[in-house]
Amino acid sequence: MRKITLIIIHCSATPEGRNLDFEACHYEHVHHRRFKDIGYHFYITRDGDIHRGRPIEQIGAHCKDHNAHSIGVCYEGGLSADGVPKDTRTMKQKGAMLALLRELRAIVPKALIVGHHDLNPLKACPCFNAVKEFKGI
Numbered sequence: 001m002r003k004i005t006l007i008i009i010h011c012s013a014t015p016e017g018r019n020l021d022f023e024a025c026h027y028e029h030v031h032h033r034r035f036k037d038i039g040y041h042f043y044i045t046r047d048g049d050i051h052r053g054r055p056i057e058q059i060g061a062h063c064k065d066h067n068a069h070s071i072g073v074c075y076e077g078g079l080s081a082d083g084v085p086k087d088t089r090t091m092k093q094k095g096a097m098l099a100l101l102r103e104l105r106a107i108v109p110k111a112l113i114v115g116h117h118d119l120n121p122l123k124a125c126p127c128f129n130a131v132k133e134f135k136g137i
C-alpha cells in the first residue's frame with residue numbers, strides 16, 4: 001500500500017437541478033480529460049450512493065501536486081443553479097460521506113481530512129469547510 005497522508009474532499013462542480021452520475025463523471029475524465037480512469041477514488045451521488053472509482057492502492061488524479069499521497073473523495077454537486085459555489089450536499093450525501101470517512105479512517109488513521117480549497121485556495125471546491133466539519137473523525 002502506498003503512503004497516504006491526506007484524504008481530499010471535492011465537489012463535481014455540478015449545478016443544482018443537474019446531474020452528473022458516476023458513469024458521466026467517469027466518461028468525462030476518461031474521454032475529455034484523457035485520464036486512464038476516473039480521477040477520484042470515491043464518488044458520492046445525490047442519492048447517497050458511494051461509487052468506487054480508482055482502487056485506493058492506485059494514485060488518483062484529483063489534486064495537483066498531492067495525488068501521490070492522497071485519497072480523493074468527490075460528491076455530486078457544489079454549485080447553485082446559477083453556478084455560484086454552494087454546499088449542495090443532500091442529507092443522504094452527508095450521511096454517506098461521514099460513513100465513508102469513518103471507514104477510511106480505519107484504513108489510514110493518520111491521514112488528514114481536508115478540502116481541495118485547503119490545498120489550493122484558488123479553488124472553492126468542495127464549497128464547505130471540510131477540516132472543520134470532519135475534525136472529530
Ligand SMILES: [Zn+2]
Pocket residue numbers: 009010011062116123125126
Ligand atoms: Zn476539487
